[in-house]
């Protein structure tokens with residue numbers, strides 16, 4: 073083979089990132105998922121996307137393109153959604169490239185959390201998600217909004233609690249439209265528990281499950297309120313930076329009792345499934361001819377991983 077010319081058959085992943093420095097975490101996971109080469113394209117602007125995708129589409133021809141994959145990541149999740157949209161619109165048959173989509177880890181994290189909750193609900197309550205109501209505290213963000221869709225698609229009633237009520241309303245409207253039913257409703261919950269005037273209790277009091285998807289290091293559900301929630305049986309938290317959103321929850325709790333009759337799922341036990349799901353999601357994209365692999369595909373993989 074001529075030196076410097078890529079041999080067709082090498083699995084090459086273009087990592088399109090809106091961050092200045094594409095995440096080393098994702099670069100390593102992409103290699104571990106089976107890439108022969110990862111090409112980090114950082115500091116991506118929306119104007120760059122179409123040309124980059126077109127440039128990646130043609131050199132290997134309609135057959136060789138199967139060995140080319142795109143991974144879209146970055147901390148600006150809304151911008152990443154736009155990158156995805158432009159990339160999809162740039163492609164046409166037979167020049168289609170499989171895309172793995174996991175900005176800020178939001179797709180795989182929401183998938184792992186909902187799968188772990190589904191397992192706890194089955195094992196501890198002998199119920200399925202379609203039997204329960206779940207409150208998502210700070211559900212207006214990247215992880216929370218995706219979790220709302222996954223819970224609702226599996227039949228749960230969902231309360232999206234957030235201080236930015238318009239953001240919570242938007243999540244509820246989008247999910248309800250997507251599933252064709254009114255299963256998700258917004259509720260005001262203050263950002264800081266010091267401003268709480270009973271809204272947190274109100275948003276959680278009818279729920280069997282309360283999860284927190286807040287920014288790091290913010291208590292969303294103090295023990296004092298949790299103890300008053302008669303219906304709540306399972307809690308979960310994705311934030312691994314102390315203090316956790318659910319007060320008293322252990323980082324690595326894997327459905328252990330937090331208080332009598334309430335089972336807790338900590339961020340490290342969610343993080344383990346998240347990592348495995350990301351590996352499998354990227355592996356699937358690397359070995360697929362086309363398609364987008366995002367939070368719904370990650371959820372199927374996470375359910376398989378936890379056995380639910």
Ligand SMILES: NC(=O)c1ccc[n+]([C@@H]2O[C@H](COP(=O)([O-])OP(=O)(O)OC[C@H]3O[C@@H](n4cnc5c(N)ncnc54)[C@H](OP(=O)(O)O)[C@@H]3O)[C@@H](O)[C@H]2O)c1
Pocket residue numbers: 176177178181210211212213214215216233234235236237239261262263264285286287288289290310311312339342343346
């Ligand atoms: N375990 C893992 O593997 C993993 C992977 C990815 C992310 N995470 C964690 O998942 C959590 C959610 O991530 P995300 O990307 O969805 O976060 P995000 O979108 O930045 O924030 C989530 C929500 O937190 C609230 N919030 C934002 N800043 C706040 C502040 N200063 N004080 C109190 N509340 C605040 C907002 O809700 P309001 O509308 O209520 O203000 C926001 O919608 C983070 O803790 C992150 O570290 C974990």
